[in-house]
Amino acid sequence: MSFVFYILAALTVAGGLAAMLLKNTVHCALALTVAFAGLALLFLNLDAQFAGFAQILVYIGAVAILVVFAILLTRGSETPRDGVFSRTWLVGLVIAAGVFAVLGWAVIGSVRVLPHETAVPTVTVLQIGNALVSRYVLPLEIVAVLLTAAMIGAVIVAMHEKEGQK
Amino acid sequence: MTQLASYLLIAALLFSIGLAGALTRRNAILVLIGIELMLNAANLNLIAFWRYGPHPELLTGMMFAIFSIAVAAAEAAVGLGLAIQIHRHAKTTDLDAMNRMKG
Numbered sequence: 001m002s003f004v005f006y007i008l009a010a011l012t013v014a015g016g017l018a019a020m021l022l023k024n025t026v027h028c029a030l031a032l033t034v035a036f037a038g039l040a041l042l043f044l045n046l047d048a049q050f051a052g053f054a055q056i057l058v059y060i061g062a063v064a065i066l067v068v069f070a071i072l073l074t075r076g077s078e079t080p081r082d083g084v085f086s087r088t089w090l091v092g093l094v095i096a097a098g099v100f101a102v103l104g105w106a107v108i109g110s111v112r113v114l115p116h117e118t119a120v121p122t123v124t125v126l127q128i129g130n131a132l133v134s135r136y137v138l139p140l141e142i143v144a145v146l147l148t149a150a151m152i153g154a155v156i157v158a159m160h161e162k163e164g165q166k
Numbered sequence: 167m168t169q170l171a172s173y174l175l176i177a178a179l180l181f182s183i184g185l186a187g188a189l190t191r192r193n194a195i196l197v198l199i200g201i202e203l204m205l206n207a208a209n210l211n212l213i214a215f216w217r218y219g220p221h222p223e224l225l226t227g228m229m230f231a232i233f234s235i236a237v238a239a240a241e242a243a244v245g246l247g248l249a250i251q252i253h254r255h256a257k258t259t260d261l262d263a264m265n266r267m268k269g
Contacts, residue, residue, distance in 0.1 A: 009172075013183070016184065016203050020200060025195065032203070039209070042210060042213075043213055048216065051228055051231050063238075070249055084193065084196075092185075100179065104175060107178060114170045115219065121217065123228070128229075128232075136233075147239070160254075
């Protein structure tokens with residue numbers, strides 16, 4: 001187990017924890033960006049260069065900016081008076097702890113049958129591109145339609161309605 | 167402990183953190199952030215299984231993760247648009263205050 005993995009894992013988990021625990025919503029968005037960066041580095045550590053750079057472009061470049069815009073547009077940076085956690089926070093915490101216990105138990109229990117260290121796969125972007133337009137061309141088209149529909153839908157949902165024009 | 171198991175444990179931890187946040191935070195945008203964390207944890211699982219699986223040259227897990235990233239981006243755009251619209255309508259993003267579906 002390499003030293004780099006522990007650093008990246010600690011960075012990612014710390015970012016995720018901070019994103020969920022901090023009071024100021026803008027700080028949460030910044031912590032989320034740290035978690036995304038840690039995940040991208042974990043992808044690179046797993047020899048998935050394309051996925052790692054796609055993660056940086058899509059999440060750090062687009063989703064984080066979108067989240068900051070939404071926070072500023074909704075004035076969410078003001079800390080509410082009655083706390084940032086909902087009334088039923090204990091139930092949520094218990095459910096999350098239970099899910100982690102089950103997942104951890106499943107992983108620990110299957111350590112013996114999990115595959116061991118394998119040779120580093122050499123995957124070029126050319127291969128990924130070829131796969132995208134040959135074997136995975138139908139999902140690619142569907143994702144293109146989905147992204148277009150989501151973009152139009154987001155604009156229509158967030159569009160300002162003028163008075164008396166429903 | 168194999169490397170794959172460590173990655174799976176980190177992904178499980180991240181998923182649980184996201185789930186806890188999505189279930190306990192009041193702010194609608196923070197709930198969306200929690201869902202994004204959960205999606206990312208799933209992506210980490212996919213990439214780890216692709217890396218240590220028997221046939222990495224088939225690119226199955228990698229493709230799954232790439233499509234998952236694209237769908238998550240679409241989900242984030244629509245979700246944040248909805249959060250902005252709800253704030254404009256109800257003047258709050260507090261989910262505890264949103265207790266009716268009538269416009």
